[in-house]
Amino acid sequence: MREVIPTPVPGLDLRREYGHHQSPAIRAGGIVFCSGMVGIDPQSGERQHGTVTSEARRIFENLKLLLESTGSSLDRLVQVHAMIYDRIEYDVLNRLYRQYVPNAPPARTVMSVQIEAGFKVMLDVIAAAETRQPAAMIYPRQVVKPGGWRRPGLPLSPAIRAGDFVFLSGMTATDPTTRAPMHGTVAAETRQILTNMGELLETAGSSLAKVVKVNALIYSMLEYENMNSVYREFFPVDPPARTVCGAGLIGGHKVEIECVALA
Amino acid sequence: MNEPANPKLNVSRNANLPHSPGIRVGDYIFLSGMGPVDPVSGGRNLGPIAEQIRQTLRNMAHMLESAGSGLDRIVKMTVVLAAAGDYDEMNRVWREFFPVDPPARTACALQLSNGNGVEIECVALAGESPAQGT
Numbered sequence: 001m002r003e004v005i006p007t008p009v010p011g012l013d014l015r016r017e018y019g020h021h022q023s024p025a026i027r028a029g030g031i032v033f034c035s036g037m038v039g040i041d042p043q044s045g046e047r048q049h050g051t052v053t054s055e056a057r058r059i060f061e062n063l064k065l066l067l068e069s070t071g072s073s074l075d076r077l078v079q080v081h082a083m084i085y086d087r088i089e090y091d092v093l094n095r096l097y098r099q100y101v102p103n104a105p106p107a108r109t110v111m112s113v114q115i116e117a118g119f120k121v122m123l124d125v126i127a128a129a130e131t132r133q134p135a136a137m138i139y140p141r142q143v144v145k146p147g148g149w150r151r152p153g154l155p156l157s158p159a160i161r162a163g164d165f166v167f168l169s170g171m172t173a174t175d176p177t178t179r180a181p182m183h184g185t186v187a188a189e190t191r192q193i194l195t196n197m198g199e200l201l202e203t204a205g206s207s208l209a210k211v212v213k214v215n216a217l218i219y220s221m222l223e224y225e226n227m228n229s230v231y232r233e234f235f236p237v238d239p240p241a242r243t244v245c246g247a248g249l250i251g252g253h254k255v256e257i258e259c260v261a262l263a
Numbered sequence: 264m265n266e267p268a269n270p271k272l273n274v275s276r277n278a279n280l281p282h283s284p285g286i287r288v289g290d291y292i293f294l295s296g297m298g299p300v301d302p303v304s305g306g307r308n309l310g311p312i313a314e315q316i317r318q319t320l321r322n323m324a325h326m327l328e329s330a331g332s333g334l335d336r337i338v339k340m341t342v343v344l345a346a347a348g349d350y351d352e353m354n355r356v357w358r359e360f361f362p363v364d365p366p367a368r369t370a371c372a373l374q375l376s377n378g379n380g381v382e383i384e385c386v387a388l389a390g391e392s393p394a395q396g397t
Contacts, residue, residue, distance in 0.1 A: 002338060002388050004364045015365075021357035022368035026338045028388050029290045033339035036369030083371055114347040114372035124341070124369040164289055212286045213293040213386075221376040232281040239275075242282035243296030243384045245343055246374030262288050 003027045008069035011045035012062055018045075025066060027129050030163040032072055034125040036083070037063055038115065047117060052089045053096045055121040060100040063125060071130045076141055077106035078160045079167035079260075081124035087112040087248050093121065098155045104143045108156035109170030109258045111217055112248030128162040146203040149176045159204050166204045166261045170217070171197055172253040181251060186218060186226040189255040194234040201261055208234055210262040214242040217256045221246040227255060264292055264330045271305035272322050274298075285326055292332050292387045296343070297322055298379040312349045312380045316356045319383050327387055337366040337387040345380045347372035353381070 005025040007013045014020035014035070025034040039048045039055035042062050049055070060074065067073050084093055090110060097105075106125075115122045128141040144159035144166065145151075152158065152169075159168045173182045173189035176196050182189070198208045218227055224244065231239075240259065249256050264287040267273055275282045275295065285294040299308040299315035300322055308318045324334045342353060350370065357365060366385070375382050 002336060019351075019354050020368075021354050021361060021365050023365050024367070026367045028338045033367045033386065035367040036371070081369070111373075116347065116350055116370065122369070122371065126339075212288050212291075213295075214282070221374055224376055228281050235281055239281045239283050241284070241286045241293045241295040241384075243341070243343075243382065244376070245296075245382070246376070260293065 001028060005032065005070050008065050009042040011040055011042045012066060016045060027070060030129050032067065032070060032127045032129050034066065036122045036124045038119045038122050049118060052084060052092045052120050055119060056093055056096045059121060059123050063123065067127055072127045074100055076128040076130060077101060077125060078128055078141060078162040079107045079126045082108055082110045083113045083115055083122040083124065084110065085112065085115055085120045087250050090250050094155055101155055105155045105157055107160045107167045107169040109256065110250055126167065144200070144204040146200055150179045152179065159200055161204055161263050164263055166201065166206050166263050168197065168200065168259050170256045170258040172251065172256050181253065183252060186223040186254050187230045189253065190227045190230040193255060193257050194231070197257065197259065204263060206261045206263050211240040211259045212262055213260045214240045215258050216242065216244045217247040217249060218244065219246065219249055219254045223254070267326045267329045269302050269325060271302050272300055272325060274300055277305055285330065287330060287389055290389055292327065292330055292389050294323060294326055294385050296382045296384040298377065298382050307377060307379065309378055313352045313356050315380045316353055319381055320360050323383065323385060330389065332387045332389050334360060336390065337385045339367045340383060340385045342368060342370040343375060343382045344370060344372045345375045349380065
């Protein structure tokens with residue numbers, strides 16, 4: 001079932017004011033997929049450019065309206081792609097972000113990209129749906145916590161299980177027990193990430209073989225083949241669907257990889 | 264997922280890249296990011312951006328239809344443009360392809376490979392198009 005979620009307030013429909021040909025959100029199979037959200041006045045649809053903090057606050061308030069109108073909520077967020085105009089604002093985003101998802105935050109990947117119309121923040125969100133009737137139809141949302149891994153000091157969970165899927169946060173090359181970054185070549189970072197990813201997925205009852213979709217970000221597309229050469233070792237047959245982009249990464253890493261896997 | 268009926272569109276195999284064109288799990292199909300591949304030559308169609316976007320969407324339709332789904336079963340799309348200035352062109356083409364109830368969508372501008380002006384990925388519902396569902 002593919003169900004378009006109508007906007008609870010007129011301003012959130014970007015078709016109306018800006019001709020962006022997209023539905024605000026679509027629900028299918030227990031999951032709500034939202035269009036990328038920017039800082040828009042929910043009533044008038046007017047663009048509210050501001051600081052990273054004010055734009056992100058506006059987005060979360062709008063997201064709350066949208067999700068709650070379908071019986072979901074900010075507590076039900078599963079995976080967020082947080083796009084910011086400049087990675088120097090990473091900590092600014094985190095501070096505001098913590099206020100809205102204080103407990104069991106969603107899986108998250110942050111990247112610096114160019115956003116439409118001069119906005120500084122855009123959030124691309126997947127949430128677990130919740131149908132109020134019939135009462136029996138509650139879709140589960142569960143945070144995955146690998147034992148022995150140090151908790152990230154960031155407002156994100158390493159992985160969230162929702163329905164039949166596990167959604168992972170963007171992973172960079174780190175030592176999972178200390179969270180110390182392990183900077184290296186693109187090949188070395190890719191190897192470390194995919195090793196950690198296998199371990200994380202197994203904690204969630206999944207595995208690399210059950211990965212459905214991968215999003216990989218690398219600091220330069222010139223290094224594409226250097227990532228691929230290692231990647232092949234981890235997915236030797238029937239590899240997952242994948243999208244690779246060159247993007248601004250946080251913390252001096254060269255590679256960041258996230259995925260969706262079957263639980 | 265079934266392979267695309269047109270083998271020229273099986274980019275991952277043709278370019279020996281370690282990803283599948285798409286994966287089906289349960290009710291969903293996840294397509295890999297696609298660029299404007301010419302379905303006849305298998306090369307890149309690097310014409311005007313509107314044409315690149317049309318080409319990419321036609322290719323995605325072909326991929327989804329090969330798997331028993333279709334453009335009207337798409338739930339969520341992520342569009343990466345090489346130039347942020349191409350937004351309006353994208354929306355114009357979108358209206359041609361998704362006249363009613365368009366999918367949820369996120370678009371941003373990033374560095375792309377091979378000189379592509381656009382790359383699009385999607386999550387779609389599997390199953391027959393268009394009757395099943397709703």
